[in-house]
Amino acid sequence: MNPTFKQKLYSEVLRNIETDEPLKGSQLIEQRYSGQDLSLLEKILQRGVTLVREYKLxxxxxxxxxxxxxxxxxxxxxxxxxxxxxxxxxxxxxxxxxxxxxxxxxxxxxxxxxxxxxxxxxxxxxxxxxxxxxxxxxxxxxxxxxxxxxxxxxxxxxxxxxxxxxxxxxxxxxxxxxxxxxxxxxxxxxxxxxxxxxxxxxxxxxxxxxxxxxxxxxxxxxxxxxxxxxxxxxxxxxxxxxxxxxxxxxxxxxxxxxxxxxxxxxxxxxxxxxxxxxxxxxxxxxxxxxxxxxxxxxxxFRLDLTRPYYIGLRERLMPAASQFGIVDPDLKKKGSTANSESVRTDIRLPEGALYAGIELNQDQPWPPAGILAEDDLGRIEDRESQERLLRRLAASGAKDLVAVVPVRRSPDRGLERLFAEIKKHTRGRLFIALSEASEKPKPMVSSNHQQPNLSRQSDWYRLAMRVGIEADAIVKMEYSGTTEQSSATSRAVRNG
Known part of the structure; x- marks a missing residue:
């Protein structure tokens, strides 16, 4: 049997066993791998091998x-x-x-x-x-x-x-x-x-x-x-x-x-x-x-990373740790609270990428701190802004695009059509950043009491697969700070 396939089989075995609740001791193993410089799949496979051996499976x-x-x-x-x-x-x-x-x-x-x-x-x-x-x-x-x-x-x-x-x-x-x-x-x-x-x-x-x-x-x-x-x-x-x-x-x-x-x-x-x-x-x-x-x-053979089980593993194995963008040092020296706002992602996004906010909530700040004005494609909320986005993508060359959407937004057919058009007009790589306000870490819970947005994230993963976006191009983005603080930081960044 292919060694890599055997590791994936181990992960599927654990998914079946952990339907009701995680195995005892799995949290310590996840904490060990969460800090390592490995891809999500590598962390899942290593976790599977460790638990299977520990439980003599x-x-x-x-x-x-x-x-x-x-x-x-x-x-x-x-x-x-x-x-x-x-x-x-x-x-x-x-x-x-x-x-x-x-x-x-x-x-x-x-x-x-x-x-x-x-x-x-x-x-x-x-x-x-x-x-x-x-x-x-x-x-x-x-x-x-x-x-x-x-x-x-x-x-x-x-x-x-x-x-x-x-x-x-x-x-x-x-x-x-x-x-x-x-x-x-x-x-x-x-x-x-x-x-x-x-x-x-x-x-x-x-x-x-x-x-x-x-x-x-x-x-x-x-x-x-x-x-x-x-x-x-x-x-x-x-x-x-x-x-x-x-x-x-x-x-x-x-x-x-x-x-x-x-x-x-x-x-x-x-x-x-x-x-x-x-x-x-x-x-x-x-x-x-x-x-x-x-x-x-x-x-x-590929693990179905769109399943809520694997999305839950991603939450625990890939904590948001990569801070991107620019925080104004002058604001920091002055002790301003504006720079307390930050944006973190669980995957480091490419430098020089373009950013677009897709049907964001009204209270969600845009653009996030650290995004340059020339990289900001704005909020996309209606047909006019969608057409403007597609025109700018066609003229932007081979730049990557990060489409930021609220994680709790339902990925309906309209959004699927929109992302299919965006994918068609993007010459670089297309990332979907599922944004949410950061919260205090939550203890591990059974799958029957998982965070409500795991199912919604699973829906986003499936939408991405249908329009041809790879699973590793789905990014978790966490905001910390208030709307007012975020707006101040954004203005400081744009005014340089």
């Missing part, structure tokens, strides 16, 4: 993955036996040693072709709709969790079950889940075909069979053409195939036992070649492709 996760593997191997063995039984049953239907070739091929390959068709349709529909093929996965999940082994560890029995459920939610969801179930399906049918092929070889080695064909409504030429088409690829790789004359001679009503030896050899060769070429090789190829796709999708 690694063995729970590994045991869950092993049980999934155990069920997969068990099903593979079962399909191998079913393939052998199906082949044996198809041969034993003939008491005289005369076997209908096409009936035998249908029994051995027909169900495989049907399953392959259903798989192709399911994968196409799931890929288009973005859903998961979780039916078989839910069956495996219930089987494993019901018989979950081992004693309760540091996280307790409920924690172990939550950890197992989190593993299943990652393994069987999204693109990873589709390709994991595909790999399992192809391994099952490959085992079925291999079991059938070995049984065929055993039956042909120990008994004598004559292969014939018959029809009621189809013409003889139809069967000859179908057989010749079936024989093309096996003949390319060296299998003996029947000629048109031998195909005609194998019709049940025309079959001559005296020519049985030569006919038996070519028909048996075609049967084995068809099993390998049309059954085993395609499944083997798809099995390899599925395995490679699982690895690729694991590398592409």
């Amino acid at each position: 690694e063995s729970v996760i590994q045991r869950t993955l092993s049980r999934i593997q155990f069920v997969t191997v068990g099903m593979t063995v079962l399909f191998f036996l079913l393939g052998g039984l199906a082949s044996m049953q198809a041969f034993q239907q003939s008491q005289t040693g005369v076997v209908n070739f096409y009936w035998l091929v249908t029994v051995l390959l027909g169900f495989d072709f049907l399953a392959l068709f259903i798989w192709g349709v399911s994968m196409t529909v799931a890929a288009i709709s973005g859903t998961s093929m979780r039916g078989p996965g839910l069956w495996v999940q219930r089987l494993v969790i019901r018989y979950f082994p081992g004693k309760a560890g540091e996280a307790g029995k409920a924690g172990e079950i939550s950890a197992a459920q989190a593993v299943f939610s990652v393994v069987f969801s999204g693109a990873i889940g589709r390709w994991w179930l595909s790999r399992a399906s192809h391994s099952f049918w490959l085992a079925y075909l291999c079991g059938g092929l070995l049984t065929i070889l055993f039956m042909l080695s120990t008994r004598q069979f004559d292969f014939v064909w018959e029809t009621t409504i189809l013409t003889n030429q139809t069967f000859i053409s179908v057989t010749e088409g079936l024989s093309v690829i096996p003949s390319w790789i060296g299998f003996s195939v029947p000629s048109a004359e031998q195909i005609s001679a194998s019709q049940l009503s025309l079959f001559d036992v005296g020519r049985g030896d030569s006919l038996r050899q070519v028909w048996a060769s075609l049967l084995i070649g068809a099993m390998i070429v049309y059954g085993i090789l395609p499944r083997l190829l798809l099995l390899v492709v599925s395995h490679l796709m699982i690895s690729w999708q694991q590398n592409r």
Whole structure:
């Protein structure tokens, strides 16, 4: 398993366990990482690794993955036996040693072709709709969790079950889940075909069979053409195939036992070649492709940082600590209270960026202290100001833009359209700064009592993703100080 993917899996396991309340001791770990110079994702992953090891959840996760593997191997063995039984049953239907070739091929390959068709349709529909093929996965999940082994560890029995459920939610969801179930399906049918092929070889080695064909409504030429088409690829790789004359001679009503030896050899060769070429090789190829796709999708797996859980982690792991802008030293010397107002962000914003206030509250100061007049694009409150903003962006070159919005503002469709237009006209990088007045630090609380704005922040993250803004371009901005103080500082900055 990819190491980075394993770390993300750990974080998802913790998210599932910490649904009701954080694990004990997690606050100390978060305080340790909050002061380190790491990105949000790096802090989340490091926190996950530390907590999983501290609560001895690694063995729970590994045991869950092993049980999934155990069920997969068990099903593979079962399909191998079913393939052998199906082949044996198809041969034993003939008491005289005369076997209908096409009936035998249908029994051995027909169900495989049907399953392959259903798989192709399911994968196409799931890929288009973005859903998961979780039916078989839910069956495996219930089987494993019901018989979950081992004693309760540091996280307790409920924690172990939550950890197992989190593993299943990652393994069987999204693109990873589709390709994991595909790999399992192809391994099952490959085992079925291999079991059938070995049984065929055993039956042909120990008994004598004559292969014939018959029809009621189809013409003889139809069967000859179908057989010749079936024989093309096996003949390319060296299998003996029947000629048109031998195909005609194998019709049940025309079959001559005296020519049985030569006919038996070519028909048996075609049967084995068809099993390998049309059954085993395609499944083997798809099995390899599925395995490679699982690895690729694991590398592409991303934590959904728009979830309130991860936004809550960001609140605790990325405290607002980066102060930007200019504070007038003369004001500080005079002891003025104006410079007590400051703006802090949890991510350092780029120098020389442009700033625009999007539908700010009336009591919210603008511009924030430290923003130069030439970088201030003003408040955006109506259609006229929106058009003016877009014109200035088009003429500003490749500058970054920081769009400041109140965190409690609802990101409705109108704002989504506005940000889509802003994104289109911004040549540099677009940041969304979710602003709020700073408050005293709050103790960690359970997810059922999270700060009310976590859900609203999650909505903003989803809006950003829909318009093509990266999650790490969402900035938390805290104001401290009064409106009057902020206005004084802003004037001091502009007047220089």
